[in-house]
Amino acid sequence: MMAQQRMNEFLEKLSSGAPVPGGGGASAYTAAVGMALGSMVANLTTGKKKYAQYQEELESLLEDAAKLTQELAGFMDKDAEAFEPLSRAYGLPKGTPEEAAEREKVMEKALAAASEAPLALMEKILESMKMLDRLSIIGSSLAISDAGVGIQMAKAALNSASLNVFINTKLMKDRAKAEEMNFRADRMLTEGNTMADRVYETVLGRIC
Amino acid sequence: MMAQQRMNEFLEKLSSGAPVPGGGGASAYTAAVGMALGSMVANLTTGKKKYAQYQEELESLLEDAAKLTQELAGFMDKDAEAFEPLSRAYGLPKGTPEEAAEREKVMEKALAAASEAPLALMEKILESMKMLDRLSIIGSSLAISDAGVGIQMAKAALNSASLNVFINTKLMKDRAKAEEMNFRADRMLTEGNTMADRVYETVLGRIC
Secondary structure, three states, X not given: OHHHOEHHHHHHHHHOOOOOOOHHHHHHHHHHHHHHHHHHHHHOOOOOHHHHHXXXXXXXXXXXXXXXXXXXXXXXXXXHHHHHHHHHHXXXXXXXXXXXXXXXHHHHHHHHHHHHHHHHHHHHHHHHXXXXXXXXXXXXXXXXXXXXXXXXXXXXXXXXXXXXXXXXXXXXXXXXXXXXXXXXXXXXXXXXXXXXXXXXXXXXXXXX | OHHHOEHHHXXXXXXXXXXXXXXXXXXXXXXXXXXXXXXXXXXXXXXXXXXXXHHHXXXXXXXXXXHHHHHHHHHHHHHHHHHHHHHHHHOOOOOOHHHHHHHHHHHHHHHHXXXXXXXHHHHHHHHHHHHHHHHHHHOOHHHHHHHHHHHHHHHHHHHHHHHHHHHHHOOOOOHHHHHHHHHHHHHHHHHHHHXXXXXXXXXXXXXX
């Protein structure tokens, strides 16, 4: 598991020219950091008299957020797995027409898989945003800046993941399938960016 | 050093109710991830014939980006160091008027220090954005999505760090000093967000 490595090791590998980890792994980890900050807010709110009316909801949020943080971090591995076949496909020979045709077939499949992974990550990030949205309202005001940081991380991860969709769909020959994937990404971007900006305004309103 | 810990350990500590690491440490690491992606772009561009005209500049960018990535990651420790005195100040007794006055004096100093740390981080993030800006133009188109992810990370880190300024200056009694700090943060937010959005558009333009 990639999340087992040290934080400075990850920075070093990211900095290198190796294809993995790259923007995909960075997006996944940043999304996990955002959700972990949601857990922090919930942990600083749960059990407090002032927020007793939300106790049951907080407990359920704590459970869901812990699970989602793990899932998001797991996408670092999923991204790497989805990227490897693409990396191999780029290396296939294309000297003869048969080789070129075979390479194109393999590439097309690899590109679709490398686009599906960030799309699935985007769906999970939207889930984390919904939790951060709720926590920005019911979370303790002592921890509210952490909810604001959390939603910034989630937003950056969402936009970053979309780039990994677009850069792969761009090269697909099956334009109908590529456009369908782009459409899914665009729809999630619109939903997520609107939600993130609203949550951030809520947080700013509670701080300033 | 905080960056020595494992990535999943960091997520666990972040999720907990412990005051550190929190939004400050998360901002610092995310900024380091953004700059590391800048190094990745430079590493995938350097030595390539197509970009030979930028070779000298790329080498200098590689050196600067590696240094800055380390500095940004180091802000995880600086943030924790700046936050500890504040955490202790909150715990001081305030039963007698003397105790209350002493507590207020200690708090005021701790709040200023806890606001200076994210301000210094914001300055470093602006430096990283300038490098990502340049890399989004001279970087290999094969790695351009990583420049886009990098600038998203830097932008999220910048906005997140500003929240850690505002939440602390809000409680300062010396309003002139507080407003001066808020002004510095606002100015950097304007500069950084404008730059980040422009860089992201450049990247999207090169992808789509």
